[in-house]
Amino acid sequence: MIAGLDQEQQRAAQAVRGPVCILAGAGTGKTRTITHRIAHAVASGQVVAGQVLAVTFTARAAGELRSRLRQLGADGVSARTFHAAALAQLKYFAPRVLGGPIPPLVENKARLVAAAASAVGGHPDRALVRDLAGEIEWAKTSLIAPEDYRERAAAADRHAPLEFAKVASAYARYEQAKSDQGALDFEDLLLVTAYSLESHRDVCDEVRARYRYFVVDEYQDVNPLQQRLLDVWL
Structure with a gap:
């Protein structure tokens, strides 16, 4: 062997x-x-x-x-x-942990990110949407909530596609839009699984x-x- x-x-x-x-x-x-x-x-x-x-x-x-x-x-x-x-x-x-089937995965993440970018005054072209989505993913995989993003991003010396305050606002809007749809993104999939095991x-x-x-x-x-x-x- x-x-x-x-x-x-x-x-x-x-x-x-x-x-x-x-x-x-x-x-x-x-x-x-x-x-x-x-x-x-x-x-x-x-x-x-x-x-x-x-x-x-x-x-x-x-x-x-x-x-x-x-x-x-x-x-x-x-x-x-x-x-x-x-x-x-x-x-x-x-x-057992959710009381029913898992929520659907987000079908068009770029559209939600573009809407969030536009809402905070950004021009949602392809490059900004890509970079903002990446920054939100970094925050989520780093276990950073929208309200903590500004401080944590500054401490990490992040090169964000928008001002930290605008990224934080866009991040919060993205999360709310996703919640309104009753959907999960790929980061949520890991987070919900971890939380479900921790709490059950x-x-x-x-x-x-x-x-x-x-x-x-x-x-x-x-x-x-x-x-x-x-x-x-x-």
């Missing part, structure tokens, strides 16, 4: 129990080591494949993980993006019983919102 790895990779792959952090440069085989570590844990009987959740950041990366794991005989492992994993859990538990101990215990072994590919890119979800999973 690990014969094709070099000595350092083998050490990492065999370190099945306890937290393990694999530090290496680009192109040095981190993902290869991670998949062999999972497959080794499953093949040696130390972990049940169905209790492993491997998360990453893009659908393409998740597909690559699944493909590599299948080739290594660990095709029962769940390899998903953070959002796909959260969506699956929230759909399943929604009747029985659901949290069920998720933790289902997944006993977690692997995060490219962990250095995890943002505070994703970390919050990871913390409640663990």
Whole structure:
């Protein structure tokens, strides 16, 4: 299972129990080591494949993980993006934690952001809408509410597309418009899932019983919102 790895990779792959952090440069085989570590844990009987959740950041990366794991005989492992994993859990538990099905995802985020930009005096061209959407996403993934944005953005020396006060106002308007539609965006998906698990101990215990072994590919890119979800999973 690990014969094709070099000595350092083998050490990492065999370190099945306890937290393990694999530090290496680009192109040095981190993902290869991670998949062999999972497959080794499953093949040696130390972990049940169905209790492993491997998360990453893009659908393409998740597909690559699944493909590599299948080739290594660990095709029962769940390899998903953070959002796909959260969506699956929230759909399943929604009747218990939300009292019904999950709200729909926002179909046209750009339109809501453009309306918010226009309302605060911005000219909602494509570049502004893109940059403002990115700034709102940064705030949400950093767990920053609209009312805290000005102070936190200044502290972080953000280069926002509008004045901080206008971004904060646009952010609040975007959130209100989304709420009026009864919809969620992708950041909400992670936030609602994390909050649901935090506030429903029985659901949290069920998720933790289902997944006993977690692997995060490219962990250095995890943002505070994703970390919050990871913390409640663990």
